[in-house]
Amino acid sequence: MLRVDQVSKHFTSGKKGQITKAVDEISLTLQPNEIFALIGESGSGKSTLAELIAGLQQPTSGTITWTEEWRESKKDKKDNEDSKDNKDNKDDKDKRDKPSSRIQLVFQNPDRSMNPYWRVKDIIAEPLRLSKYPKQKAYSLAEELLAKVKLNADFMDRYPSECSGGQKQRIAIARALSMSPTLLVADEITSALDPTIEDELLQLLLSLKQSEGMSILYITHRLDTISGFADRVAVMKDGVIQEMGETETILAEPKSEYTRALLRAVWFG
Numbered sequence: 001m002l003r004v005d006q007v008s009k010h011f012t013s014g015k016k017g018q019i020t021k022a023v024d025e026i027s028l029t030l031q032p033n034e035i036f037a038l039i040g041e042s043g044s045g046k047s048t049l050a051e052l053i054a055g056l057q058q059p060t061s062g063t064i065t066w067t068e069e070w071r072e073s074k075k076d077k078k079d080n081e082d083s084k085d086n087k088d089n090k091d092d093k094d095k096r097d098k099p100s101s102r103i104q105l106v107f108q109n110p111d112r113s114m115n116p117y118w119r120v121k122d123i124i125a126e127p128l129r130l131s132k133y134p135k136q137k138a139y140s141l142a143e144e145l146l147a148k149v150k151l152n153a154d155f156m157d158r159y160p161s162e163c164s165g166g167q168k169q170r171i172a173i174a175r176a177l178s179m180s181p182t183l184l185v186a187d188e189i190t191s192a193l194d195p196t197i198e199d200e201l202l203q204l205l206l207s208l209k210q211s212e213g214m215s216i217l218y219i220t221h222r223l224d225t226i227s228g229f230a231d232r233v234a235v236m237k238d239g240v241i242q243e244m245g246e247t248e249t250i251l252a253e254p255k256s257e258y259t260r261a262l263l264r265a266v267w268f269g
């Protein structure tokens with residue numbers, strides 16, 4: 001579990017030293033194995049909060065902590081898997097020794113995080129290679145990860161320019177999964193996709209949540225995409241959470257006027 005406690009991020013900019021409260025005294029918890037959606041219009045502070053959670057920015061005040069409970073639950077799962085595995089099998093041992101990181105991020109524009117001159121197998125294997133994982137094993141894992149994101153092995157030797165936008169997002173997710181994250185932060189990853197491809201990607205994330213046993217912080221400005229997908233949602237405006245709770249409850253009975261306005265915009269365009 002991850003706890004965000006009274007976290008603020010204020011920026012000072014311009015000649016007059018104007019202060020922007022991008023995130024203002026936000027508190028929330030992320031539970032193991034849940035999809036938590038962060039909703040809000042452009043500039044409401046979603047990406048800043050996600051970057052604070054991922055440790056890419058430091059808060060002006062407040063604390064973000066991983067509780068022992070989460071660390072232990074991951075460790076227990078790994079210990080159980082280890083005891084089930086055949087200890088004499090070297091391939092399995094290498095997989096157990098695979099590097100991991102607690103948080104991985106996937107962004108709206110996959111082209112920004114992919115070297116256009118690299119083949120897909122090298123893009124997916126990059127985090128493993130940076131952690132000194134052996135090349136051939138990294139490639140064989142990359143192929144397994146491609147299968148997990150429902151792309152066949154032919155994609156291994158393609159370049160990003162030979163993949164569609166939806167396929168590139170799957171490749172970005174495969175790369176993130178290579179580090180067995182506890183939390184996957186997905187920041188507007190479906191914004192540039194058409195509705196059918198978007199829906200397929202959300203279904204993929206749902207199944208990965210189960211199979212990988214991870215949590216997902218899903219950031220979007222579109223309230224209409226999260227029904228049947230996110231377990232809980234926080235609606236943000238001007239750096240402040242307007243309301244937070246079970247997704248279906250908030251969609252059915254929104255308490256804040258801002259959420260109601262967002263829903264009206266979805267219904268009436």
Ligand SMILES: Nc1ncnc2c1ncn2[C@@H]1O[C@H](COP(=O)(O)OP(=O)(O)OP(=O)(O)O)[C@@H](O)[C@H]1O
Binds near residue numbers: 022047048221
């Ligand atoms: N480095 C920075 N310096 C000054 N202001 C910043 C900085 N980063 C973000 N902001 C401001 O903080 C506010 C929140 O920005 P943020 O990118 O978190 O919003 P967002 O909800 O993710 O928007 P979008 O959906 O457009 O990405 C905005 O007013 C933005 O201009």
